[in-house]
């Protein structure tokens with residue numbers, strides 16, 4: 001734990017009103033390397049408040065960065081009301097933000113029950129009342145087609161070096177993709193994407209920088225058009241997939 005974390009904890013959670021007992025409990029959590037956002041209990045995703053009560057993946061700065069970066073493009077591209085699917089939804093952060101900036105109906109899906117509760121809670125906190133939540137293994141229970149699909153699947157390869165506190169406290173179901181290269185879930189997702197994307201629809205798919213070439217191979221065998229993009233650290237990080 002460093003002093004910066006303590007400062008953030010006080011600023012974000014206690015503000016001017018420190019309850020000493022609770023503060024000591026939180027201090028001990030930080031000493032155990034529990035991630036600060038879990039200790040605070042919420043985080044910010046482009047001005048959407050994202051509660052973390054059920055311990056979904058803590059939204060990553062890369063995801064926040066590219067969602068902000070693509071905002072103007074998405075607003076320009078989708079002028080009419082659209083259907084959005086936030087698949088692999090976790091906290092619901094991507095869909096909640098997209099629904100805020102686009103005239104849309106929003107559907108969330110995840111495989112884990114507690115994250116479905118988390119999404120419901122975050123919709124309430126962000127004043128989203130009209131939404132659908134589907135429990136689904138990738139696309140299995142999803143029958144409709146969407147104009148925009150946001151997908152940040154588990155993709156970390158098994159052998160990737162991961163910070164100890166992430167391994168210890170964040171859900172492994174949210175991190176590791178199946179297979180040695182971590183591409184198991186992404187491959188199934190891409191195989192089934194065409195039937196869930198409307199004509200002229202777009203999918204934004206996040207991946208591990210080492211997976212670009214294999215994803216490109218899969219996309220080259222499809223009829224999709226695509227543009228690979230880098231994150232703020234100039235690492236290959238996401239791809240915009242177009243159904244034309």
Ligand SMILES: C[S@@+](CC[C@H](N)C(=O)[O-])C[C@H]1O[C@@H](n2cnc3c(N)ncnc32)[C@H](O)[C@@H]1O
Nearest residue numbers: 057059088089090110111137138152153154174
């Ligand atoms: C990397 S997290 C993404 C969370 C959130 N979208 C974000 O960007 O912070 C991946 C999510 O996929 C879910 N997941 C894992 N395997 C899945 C599967 N087979 N089908 C559907 N969801 C799955 C996990 O529960 C987790 O919430």
